[in-house]
Structure formats: structure tokens, C-alpha cells
């Protein structure tokens with residue numbers, strides 16, 4: 150029997166790249182964020198800002214690339230956006246002066262606001278309150294988690310999935326005084342908007358330089374409210390791509406600072422999700438020393454992510470058209486024999502139906518990623534466990550990725566689900582195998598699965614109730630049994646000599662669980678750890694002691710380094726970033742929050758590829774190991 154190894158496969162890349170992201174991010178503090186990323190061929194020879202009057206020609210770009218022709222189609226058919234035609238007009242020639250640039254930026258920003266009113270992406274904010282340790286390095290002391298769907302038809306608002314008090318309350322004041330010390334989640338969602346009424350006359354614009362963000366050549370412009378201007382809202386710097394003049398990044402704070410509440414500093418990024426359409430994807434927020442009273446100082450970091458822009462069937466009835474395009478034979482019954490199911494087969498089919506209903510629902514609301522290559526990587530590890538233990542499951546199994554940050558894994562029937570956050574922080578393949586072995590054990594041991602979801606009416610609930618209405622937890626006895634079985638599976642597996650690493654991860658998890666309850670608290674499955682217990686606790690004894698100073702001991706990674714989520718389609722992929730060597734223990738940042746530096750690029754204007762509806766990833770059948778790479 151052969152087992153798939155990952156010596157050159159995807160998984161090592163997957164496991165290595167978290168470190169890179171950590172180190173990259175660490176090397177760039179927000180105060181330096183105006184500088185070009187180290188790898189970008191930044192063109193910084195622009196005239197000093199002070200010499201630029203608004204009508205003077207912009208300094209020529211010093212790189213040899215010619216400006217690409219302006220795009221002409223702005224609103225592709227696939228975008229559920231209707232904007233008056235005059236707002237979709239694209240500039241046909243490059244803007245020559247700062248004045249021209251600002252006119253176009255303002256026009257694009259109005260188009261952007263109009264688009265956002267039709268968008269209902271998921272918005273997730275994860276925040277860590279920090280304090281400095283003895284070595285003056287920030288360490289987390291508590292955390293917060295918000296998840297909702299953005300609703301912007303009358304200013305930014307959101308619908309909460311996790312039921313915080315005050316969440317979902319429509320903010321009538323829009324950009325004033327919304328962040329209190331209670332961290333209104335609305336405040337973070339709002340940072341996708343620079344100014345709901347962005348007007349040239351409210352602001353002073355100062356050209357800084359040209360700079361590359363990823364593949365994009367950008368104009369960097371400082372934006373300040375004009376003196377005495379009460380209606381201006383934003384104060385900071387914008388990056389404008391030099392083809393259609395969309396703002397692709399802005400960095401600063403809101404203005405004027407309210408008396409009672411606080412505006413945080415943020416770094417907000419937009420991605421080109423459809424041709425000509427740039428939408429918010431990431432916001433990094435940080436305050437290191439915000440005085441909020443005589444004694445209280447705010448010190449925190451937060452990441453806000455948006456995804457789920459293209460959710461099929463969200464308030465729309467698209468199912469019927471999908472059925473119409475199916476080929477006739479696909480409607481035919483697929484069963485081999487034309488006989489009724491035996492009782493056992495009927496029971497299995499019933500469970501399968503409940504499983505498929507749950508998966509479909511989770512994907513539709515934007516909590517579960519569509520089937521992807523990542524699923525296949527996970528399924529390969531599962532297959533390695535099955536093959537080396539001579540287990541034939543007698544049915545197929547799948548792995549899927551939950552798009553949220555809290556660390557959790559669970560099973561829905563024969564589908565193993567792992568959260569994006571968990572995949573991000575796992576340091577190596579043995580730790581991944583440990584998580585998968587526990588979930589696989591629930592399947593192998595035949596632990597029951599609540600089949601009430603086979604009745605479709607059980608799925609008629611509002612999306613924001615998903616965490617209340619869907620529950621994939623197992624009983625404590627089943628958890629204990631799955632832990633024991635998982636250890637047995639791992640001891641026969643290719644990971645048997647590396648279980649110390651998995652134990653090390655559990656130690657780190659246990660150590661951080663008191664201050665990071667919101668990262669470790671599951672929403673759909675069983676808890677991974679609390680301050681008393683940790684899953685698979687018997688692995689702890691075989692693990693070395695945690696040594697925060699040792700650079701070669703990586704117990705857990707920071708969030709965000711491993712999986713890349715396409716915010717439009719929710720497709721997940723492995724991050725392609727290369728591994729870097731840590732230069733100090735400060736860069737380890739276990740379970741930590743870092744700034745974002747996405748590699749920006751422009752979508753080509755080619756006709757949209759036909760979206761393929763894929764079924765769940767098919768792992769190799771049990772007993773038939775996947776090809777070694």
C-alpha cells in the first residue's frame with residue numbers, strides 16, 4: 150500500500166507560508182505602511198508634495214510601462230448592480246493633472262457607494278486587546294469576535310450572526326461617533342467606506358508619489374479636510390489605481406474626533422472582483438496608545454474581512470433557471486438497481502440527505518467555502534489515516550472549509566469541516582492530521598448525526614440564526630471515544646513520529662485559551678480547548694515544553710497566513726507566499742493578528758468565465774491512496 154506524502158506537494162507550501170505572512174506582516178508596522186512593499190518596484194521620484202498645485206501636470210511615471218487602455222465596460226452582467234449610466238462612464242484618456250485625477254476618483258467613489266448598496270457581503274471582525282509584556286512586546290489579554298452581513302442601503306449596517314447586544318441596530322448617525330469602548334461591530338464594518346458623501350470641495354488633496362501595490366501602479370494622494378469644513382469625514386492617504394481611478398486602499402482615520410466616542414485608525418483594502426468593480430475585502434485596525442480617559446488607554450489590533458459578495462439565491466429565486474440548464478439525463482435517477490432501498494440503505498440515504506441539506510445551506514449563506522483544491526489536500530491526509538489503518542468506510546467522505554476565523558472542526562455526517570482560522574494557525578502536517586483524525590474517528594465509530602435536517606422545513610430560518618439552529622456537537626462520551634480512536638489512528642499513520650508537534654500546538658492552544666475565548670469558542674461544533682480541558686489531551690505528555698524564546702519552535706501560526714479566500718466567489722485556495730525565516734521570537738505571534746498586504750492585481754477584461762458548478766471534492770476512494778506527488 151502506498152500513502153501520499155507531501156515532500157513536494159501542496160501541503161508543505163500550505164504549511165510553510167503561514168510563517169512568511171507572519172514575518173512579512175511583522176516587518177511592516179502601520180506607521181510605515183505608506184512605504185511601498187519591499188518587493189514592489191516603487192516609483193518614488195515624484196515631485197515633493199508641496200510643489201504640486203492641483204492644476205500642475207502630474208510628474209511622469211518613471212517606470213517604462215505604458216498606461217494600459219482604459220476599460221470601457223464597467224458593469225458586467227454578473228454584477229447584481231444597477232447604476233445610472235452616467236456613473237458607469239469610464240475615462241478614456243489618462244488624467245493629466247491632479248485636478249483631473251481627483252474628479253475621476255470622486256466620480257468612481259460615488260459609483261462605488263452606489264454599488265455597495267446592492268451588496269450584502271459577510272463581515273467578520275476579530276479583535277485582540279493587547280498589553281506589553283516585560284520585553285515590551287504586545288501580547289493579547291482578551292479578544293472579541295463579530296460576524297454579520299453588511300447592509301448598506303441606508304449607510305453601513307449589519308445583521309449579526311453571533312448576537313451581540315446593539316449589533317444590527319441601524320446607525321442613523323452614519324459616520325459620527327459610532328465606536329465606543331464597547332467596540333460596536335458596526336464601527337468595523339463601516340471602515341469599508343471612506344466618506345458616504347465624498348466631495349472634492351470638502352478636502353485638500355496632495356499628490357505624494359506613484360507606487361506599486363502588487364501589480365497595480367497607483368497614485369498616492371494625501372487627503373485632508375479643508376479648514377473649517379464640517380462635512381468632511383476622512384483624513385489620511387488614498388491609493389488610486391491609474392487606469393480607472395478607483396481607490397484601492399485608504400489608510401487613516403475619521404474626522405472630526407467625537408467628544409465621547411473614538412474613531413480608530415484603519416487600513417482598508419479593496420480587490421478587483423469583477424472587471425471594473427473594486428470592492429472592500431480587508432480592513433486592519435490598530436491602536437497602540439489611544440487615551441480614552443484619565444487612566445484608560447486602548448491598545449488593540451483587529452482584522453476585518455469581507456466575503457460572500459456573490460451569494461447565489463440570496464433573496465432571489467435562481468434555482469429554477471439552474472434546473473433548466475441541466476442536461477436531461479442528469480435528472481434521471483442515478484441508482485444502480487430499480488429496486489426500493491433496503492432499510493439499511495434507506496437509513497444511509499436519509500442521513501446523506503440531512504448532510505447534503507446542511508452543507509448546501511451553510512454554503513448558501515456564505516459560511517462554507519465551495520468545494521475546492523484545499524478540500525482535496527485535507528482529504529489526502531484523511532485517506533492516509535484510513536489506508537494505514539486498513540479502514541474501509543464503505544462510503545465516500547468529504548472535507549470542506551468553514552470560512553470563519555474561530556478555531557473549530559466538526560463533522561456533518563461523512564463531511565469533515567475545518568474552519569479557515571484553524572487551518573491558518575496549525576503549524577504543520579502532523580497537527581493537521583491530529584485534527585482530522587479526531588473528526589474521522591466520529592465517522593469511523595459511527596457516531597449518530599441528527600437527521601432532523603433531512604426535513605427541509607428545518608432549514609427555513611433566517612441566516613443570522615444559523616449558529617442557533619445548526620448544531621453539530623457530539624456528546625462528551627462521543628468526544629472521549631473519538632479522542633481515543635484518533636490516537637490509535639495516528640499511531641499507525643505516517644504522522645506517528647511527529648505527534649510531539651501536534652501536542653505542542655495543543656499546549657499553545659491551552660495556554661492561550663483564557664485570554665482568547667472568542668477565537669477558541671466554536672459556533673457549530675465541539676470546543677477545542679478551555680482552561681481545563683483540551684481535545685486529544687494525551688498528546689500533551691509527549692510534547693516538548695513551550696519555549697517562547699526558541700525561534701525553531703513554532704507551536705502555532707498567526708491568523709491569515711495560509712488560506713486565501715476569494716471574497717466574490719468564496720473559493721478558498723492555498724496562499725502562494727514563500728516561506729521566510731523568522732528573525733526574532735517576536736515574529737512567532739501565535740494566534741496573533743497582523744496587518745494585511747494583499748497582492749493587488751487587475752482582472753482582465755476578458756468575458757467572464759462560465760462558473761462551473763462542482764460537486765463536492767472527490768477524495769480517493771478508501772483503500773485507494775492518492776497519487777504521491
Ligand SMILES: [Zn+2]
Nearest residue numbers: 623628631675
Ligand atoms: Zn469531536
